[in-house]
Amino acid sequence: QQPVQSPQAVILREGEDAVINCSSSKALYSVHWYRQKHGEAPVFLMILLKGGEQKGHEKISASFNEKKQQSSLYLTASQLSYSGTYFCGRETSGSRLTFGEGTQLTVNP
Amino acid sequence: DTAVSQTPKYLVTQMGNDKSIKCEQNLGHDTMYWYKQDSKKFLKIMFSYNNKELIINETVPNRFSPKSPDKAHLNLHINSLELGDSAVYFCASSQDRLAGDNEQFFGPGTRLTVL
Numbered sequence: 608q609q610p611v612q613s614p615q616a617v618i619l620r621e622g623e624d625a626v627i628n629c630s631s632s633k634a635l636y637s638v639h640w641y642r643q644k645h646g647e648a649p650v651f652l653m654i655l656l657k658g659g660e661q662k663g664h665e666k667i668s669a670s671f672n673e674k675k676q677q678s679s680l681y682l683t684a685s686q687l688s689y690s691g692t693y694f695c696g697r698e699t700s701g702s703r704l705t706f707g708e709g710t711q712l713t714v715n716p
Numbered sequence: 717d718t719a720v721s722q723t724p725k726y727l728v729t730q731m732g733n734d735k736s737i738k739c740e741q742n743l744g745h746d747t748m749y750w751y752k753q754d755s756k757k758f759l760k761i762m763f764s765y766n767n768k769e770l771i772i773n774e775t776v777p778n779r780f781s782p783k784s785p786d787k788a789h790l791n792l793h794i795n796s797l798e799l800g801d802s803a804v805y806f807c808a809s810s811q812d813r814l815a816g817d818n819e820q821f822f823g824p825g826t827r828l829t830v831l
Contacts, residue, residue, distance in 0.1 A: 648822035
């Protein structure tokens with residue numbers, strides 16, 4: 608069963624912040640975050656393996672709440688280059704990743 | 717050097733034809749994947765191979781057949797193409813089979829259009 612992402616789409620002005628949420632009805636063992644720009648391949652951002660874990664990549668960070676079975680991606684002081692579709696993925700049985708439907712982020716000047 | 721490469725980048729063909737997509741990775745990874753991304757951008761796993769062994773085989777029509785001649789290559793053959801097969805197909809690789817702890821590197825994708 609795929610994780611649920613919210614919001615489905617968000618539009619920002621450069622410099623604004625955004626939060627993308629990823630939740631699962633089933634246990635989350637790990638959460639992956641990827642970004643896909645239009646016409647390109649998905650690119651890895653980060654993996655969170657443990658409940659309570661937080662990670663950062665420049666001004667993009669994420670948290671993982673194992674008890675609530677959710678993860679959030681935080682984008683601060685957004686840049687034009689942050690535009691794209693963000694996917695969270697949860698590990699399911701058989702070592703496969705099941706991705707959410709994606710959140711389309713648009714950053715305008 | 718390209719880490720994960722796919723050929724062709726674009727594929728336009730008629731219904732009923734058979735076609736293949738090739739994928740190669742030069743990262744020395746043990747595990748490779750095929751994903752299908754439909755028009756709504758939903759990214760879905762199709763197959764995975766670990767050291768030439770099929771380890772993930774999702775519910776896809778048996779018209780789709782993967783083949784891994786060695787751990788650096790994973791090809792996808794599609795028989796009797798249908799309109800619904802139109803999508804972007806991504807190849808990916810990771811260090812090993814444990815999805816939880818391994819980032820996946822994606823190829824540039826092959827856009828398949830079935831007319």
